Amino acid sequence: MVTIGAIIYEPGNSINNKTGSWRVFKPIMDKDKCVMCENCFIFCPEGCIKEKDGKFEIDYDYCKGCLICVEECPVNAITSIREEK
Amino acid sequence: MSKVKIITGTSAAAEAARLCDVDVVSAYPITPQTTCVEKLADFVANGELDAEFIKVESEHSAISACVGASATGARTFTATSSQGLALMHEVLFIASGMRLPIVMMNANRALSAPINIWNDQQDSISQRDTGWIQIYVEDNQETLDSIIQAFKIAENENVLLPVMVNLDGFILTHTVEPVELPDEEEVRNFVGIYNPKHAYLDPDKPITQGPVGVPSCYMESKHDVQLAMDNAEKVIIDVNEEFAKKFGRKYGNGLIETYNIENAETVIVAMGSICGTIKEVIDNLKQNGKEYGLLRIRTYRPLPTNHIREALKNAKNVAILDKNITIGLNKGALYTDLAGILKDKKTTNYIVGLGGRDIKPEDIEEIIKHAEKAEDGETKWIGLNKQ
């Protein structure tokens, strides 16, 4: 069943698509090192770095492993490892 | 209170849009449509119509803005002709695919080259597969009435398709004749206020319109448009009836109109203003004891094939007139559409009135004579200058 005019009524339902499976490299965040500069947050193409209890964490369901966060972290709080599947 | 005015077809179209209280008009001027948008601009400038008039820079943008406005939930009107309609081509599919009930007046005009501003129906016929309902009118009164009906048809929840009301360029657009303007309040009660349940752009209820139609949904989406077209047949009939009850005028059953068809062995099938001339000829011949009939196709899309077959059940010779030509087949589009459903009849095709070539009563008589004697499937160009 397609809706009339193929209109999508569920905003942001792309979250059903878990893009984390695309990942080859995996960023690892050290919350203790994090200074909450918000660089990783604002530069993440996936919007998958989220603030929880005053700290940022990576939602691996969607992280595609581009590693922009690793590159942009000024305090080296994020490092990367090979994804293990 | 209704009142009668002596006005052109384009004025009748503009008056209809005003009566329907359209919210957004987006149009680009092109001969012979111009006086329609000029009049609408006047209405807006003088406060007679509370609408946004978008003075776009092309027909492509005209229809694109209509799509944007209609998708937002506004009642939307545009008008164009010929090259302008051709420029809209790709967006016409989008309007129907997105199920937006835009209403358009199209002044039927020939397509270039050579450039020609005069009447034929090649422009709208060339858009027959775009998913728009197409109505072809016979006179200026029908232009006005059809645009009012068009909004009611387009916005019907079982339809939700755009409608193109086609009137012959110059022959109707620039001809003045008496047109009854119905009472504004009555028209507004008849069409109601457009308040779409399916398409709107509202930050409180965010929806996504015009997504990527992946192969797993595209066919279904197109099939739905076809189903909506099927539904439109009944809605057009109902709206025509309801309109007749309220305003005292009707156009056949809304889909087709028959004239003197019961006892006629030879029946002409045609669309648009030429049908008036054909009726005159039929009446004249009747005085000499000869019976000929006319089947006027009012809605070309959806093409009411069952109604057409039924109307022609007693006919032997069916002469199909086309103000367009499918080059490479030497047939008009109406003929190619109908030949398949009229296999048990002798059908002949007449290419008439291209690029403003006048169609005289004698031409109609010639067609009738030819249709009676011709072989099945013959095509004849009428009024072609011989060397």
Next chain:
Amino acid sequence: MAEKQFPREEYLASGHRGCAGCGAAIVVRQALKAAGKDTIVANATGCLEVMTTPYPETAWRVPWIHVAFENAAAAASGVESAVKVLQRKRKKYADKKINIIAFGGDGGTSDIGFQSLSGAMERGHNMLYIMYDNEAYMNTGIQRSSSTPLLASTTTSPAGSVIKGEDRPKKDMAMIIAAHGVPYVATACLSYPEDFMKKVKKACEIEGPAFIHVLQPCTTGWGYNPKNTVKMGRLAVETGVFPLYEIENGEFRITYKPIKRKPIKEYTQLQKRYRHLTDEDIEILQKYIDEKCKLLGL
């Protein structure tokens, strides 16, 4: 840092199908954080549209419409007019101020959508057009657009033995739109989110048409490691390849001035599209950029 710099609301949901390291997604996230919830988006055909809306999935949490490639500005014109008239006639939107934002790529903006954009800007619609510029037709496989920079190699301006990539300089869209006399024009880059978001806010607040030309590095089209998307944008600005400025009611202002411009080689050497350039070619490019920067006072 105690103060939260950027809004936490996400109007572009995760799960979209952009490449890892996609700049377009960053642009949209930043723009919508600045514009806020009461925003309607019109989107031209392109990467952004395709990657965010394969039916039945959408990444958008604001009302969104896509019509075709060349008409995002025209469609947005229709949306803007409809919002205006529906507020006036039908009391819809509860008298809220609604931001109308059109997103178009460089092809959909500077090439095929140029006419409809010019029309919309000239007509004075109260809307913001954001050109997300990745400097080629990335959606169809990296063909050159009029926004492709000088000497960049694309699939239709390939670096060959006779011709060294794109032979025409980049079309200056911001200045062209400024010539329309619109109240607000700016350039921006995703690597400078405060600057970009401030500009988006301003553009939304200003009555009338606004245009922001935002540079959006593209990992696939430019040929660099995805982790470098932000770095690449920063280098474009630091080298003067992409200056950041705004023109507010006709007044020109540089919004970011590098203390000392970096040599463009630092920018080009990280990208596959410039891999064919010799030192002499880079010299030509450097000269061209120097002249452009001089004109702008950089």
Next chain:
Amino acid sequence: MIEIRFHGRGGQGAVTAAQILAKAAFYDGKFSQAFPFFGVERRGAPVMAFTRIDDKKIRLRSQIYEPDYVIVQDPTLLDIIDIKGGLKKGGKIVVNTHNNLQFSDCEVYTIDATGIALEVLGLPIVNTAMLGAFTGVTGEVTIESLKKAIMDTFPKKLGEKNAKVAEVAYNMVKGK
């Protein structure tokens, strides 16, 4: 059904005249139709317009080839156009000229419409004078309806003046 052909030059209001006549006939309780012969002509070029009047609804959509009447707004057209072309036997022609004219097989009426227009209107716009003359000569519409049609075609003051022009021309030919 009667059919009327107007000859004029672009800008002289031949199309408007055809429309006013259609309106006048409608006010008389008849059906009518008016349309231009639309070419690519610009201001100054010869133009044609047509009016049909009938007691019943007019359905015919072809151009007019055999008019009952011809109205010639500009005497200089006489040399370049076959204004009599297709005129029905016994048909009438009304010409704007201060000269005497004679044609075979038809009645010709002349009137110095330009003179009247200049005098009453102060402008050489002759279409309403020609309509007044046509009405006086043929009686196909009433002068009252013609004046009403003129009044609601133009803005108030101009409408009054043009109605006056029509009346002067009407009286001049009436009973001639």
